Amino acid sequence: MSGFVVDSTVSSGNSSVAIPTDISGQILDLDEDDDLEVFSKDTTVTDGSSFNASMQTSPASMINQYKFEEDAEDTKDIFVTVDNPESHVTAIETYITYRVVTKTTRSEFDSSEFEVRRRYQDFLWLKGRLEEAHPTLIVHPLPEKFVVKGMVERFNEDFIETRRRALHRFLNKIAEHPIFSSSEDFKIFLTAAPGELTSYKKQGPGFLSRMGETVKAVAAAVRGVRNRPQEFTEMQEYVEAFSQKISSLDKVTQRIVREQKEYLEELKECGPTYALWSQSEEELAEPLKDVAGCVDRCCKETEEQVKNLNDNLIPVLHEYALCTDTLKAVLRRRDNIQADFEAKTEALATKKADRDTESKVLSLAWDSLVGRSPEEVKQQKQQKLKGEIKEMRDDLDKAEDRLEWANNALKSDWTRWQKDMRTDLRSAFVDTAERNVNYYEKCLAVWESFLHSQRTDAEGNGNVDFS
């Protein structure tokens, strides 16, 4: 079935902008891709970027959609790289664009290679779209807009490089995500020419409908959720605790880098001092020069090590610190969806109660004034209430579906996120430990070769043994 799909989060009263979705390309060739098997063969389900309430799809099939295969093979069919930052100067502003190269064998892409240039704003737009479409899925964080501390300017080389790497990781995370990677927005981001992207961005829910959403969200937040399932409460507690730990680790690592840099500053003066000394000596000149050389080489290794920490461990820790904000937002949005459902449930119950009491009340006074018989009025009122109740029930059903969908989406994505987090942090720490081992091994070799040269000298001169 194809046709117009309406975003159900927009209240049914408004005439919303419909996003035409061509789903023909979305039907997957399952032979090519094992880990997208999760998409049920129910072709009414598209890429999940919109929920069609008018379709009679049950929450059950929704659940299937999100049962990610734990042992999905790593057969990547899309490769994205972000590189080549370039600065652009216009009359109004200066900004940086990055080259985004996509190589893919996916059939929904018109060709197998794409190269576009994107700026930070575009990435922000993509993230926003994904979050809007999937309020309870976890989108990997983007690098921050502008780092205040210790930053000289936006166009500092290191800053650009750090940002580039983070953007690269961001896109790769999207590409690896079972739902996000088949998002239309993602595809447009990767493939559209600049003009195309701009006009595509202009589509999408209008400002007013987005405002409506925000108002609803605030209202839901104010209402609060009554019966939050235990597992989401546990999730929230975990996120709180994790957030503290990860930001501590971020801080500790940054402190280590600072101390290492200061150590390096002092160490840099040692070598030259030994060299200076060697100039006053005769017999000792050789060994002193050698020691100077050793110290200088160790300095270089220390510099390497600091750079490694900066380039590898810190960005990862930082990203996961940003992740916790995303997680908190996701949990909040889930809560809001539940609050909305609870409110609607209450409202329906109230309406039903009204109906029941209404049938017992005969308000005669006004009605006789208007010249209608009590029976007529009663009938009219009953009809009206029935209509209202039907509407509310439909609304409630949608809300219930939405809630179930949101809960399942979150549960599955939570598992995926945890797995990812574990992998990412584990490999970051393993990598760091390995580099530290390397650092010490290199320094060890430096000093051992010094010792060796002294020993051979000594043996040559027939001096004392070194035991």
Added chain:
Amino acid sequence: VERTSLLKMMEISVAEAEKRTGKNAVNMQETYTVYLIETRPVDAASEGTNPVPDSLWRRYSEFELLRNYLLVTYPFSVVPPLPEKRAEFVWHKLSADNMDPDFVERRRVGLENFLLRVASHPDLSSDKIFYSFLTEENGWKETVFETGFQAKADSRLKALNATFRVKNPDKRFAEMKHYGDELQSVISQLLRVRARAADRLYGVYKVHGNYGRVFSEWSAIEKEMGDGLQSAGHHMDAYAASVDDILEEEEHYADQLKEYLFYADALRAVCRKHELTQYELEMAAQDLTSKKQQREELATGTIRTFSLKGMTSKLFGQETPEQREAKVKMLETQIEEGEELVKERNTECEEFVKSAWVDIERFKEQKDHDLREALISYAIMQISMCKKGIQVWNNAKECFSKM
């Protein structure tokens, strides 16, 4: 340290340090440290009987007194230095307090080193005052003062004067003095830089301890990652703790450098003494020359040098032959004495140069050997530090991979 002279006969050690309180010269209560000097005849130990060593307590000021005596009595020797009076080149973790147990311990080692150096010195080891310092607890101070060495000490002013005015010092000594200056300057710089680097290194290691704490807390909220994190945390704690030993060992290296920093001073003292003796020789020779000239003038009647006497006699009339006779005689005596003095001073100078240069050569060899050993031991320390680092991070890596 070579076993010569005294050291061939007895074992010397500074075994312990203790705190004492007492009244000082101005009758105020003070706390000071005393050090236990133990001596034992060499053959006794080798016979295996192992008798109780003789021992006595001395405080730092007595060591200083001994050294000052040696400086004055053996000016041609490069006298071994004492460990520093106050802690210098300190980095923040190291205490600058003289009462701090680590400082006291390092000083104890330094004092022992001093005694061993003196005891193995070809000239100093046979000194009686030194011997009684080691063996006679009471009355040693009086004995030292009785030698009257303080009177023989050259005033600083005298020495400074000689340094500026000496005309022909032995080139080798001038070079040695210059070397002493350079050595002192470069070792000071090295010690300063090293201390600052040690401070920073301490910081790096200790901050890693925070990893231990955070990993431990984090492991509490994780299921599968918990064990790996927890055990990695322990290794981070071990890493943080390891820096204490590393830096303690480095202090020994710093102490070795310090010894030669102070040795530089002793070396310069010998050179200054040479300048003084040379200067005094030059003065005596100059004096002799001028007296001889005066005699010549008196004999020939020509005045070559300006003298007030000459001018006044010109103005107010010549002196009588008798006066002149007396003068000549006086001059003759003075010249004789002068020649004796010059001879004396010349011999003094020559002997000083000879003995001093022998000791300087000996010192050079000792310094080259010792400092080379120090550099090697520094390398060994660095190697040990690297090995520890490799071990800790390999362990941590294993734990992380189990996360």
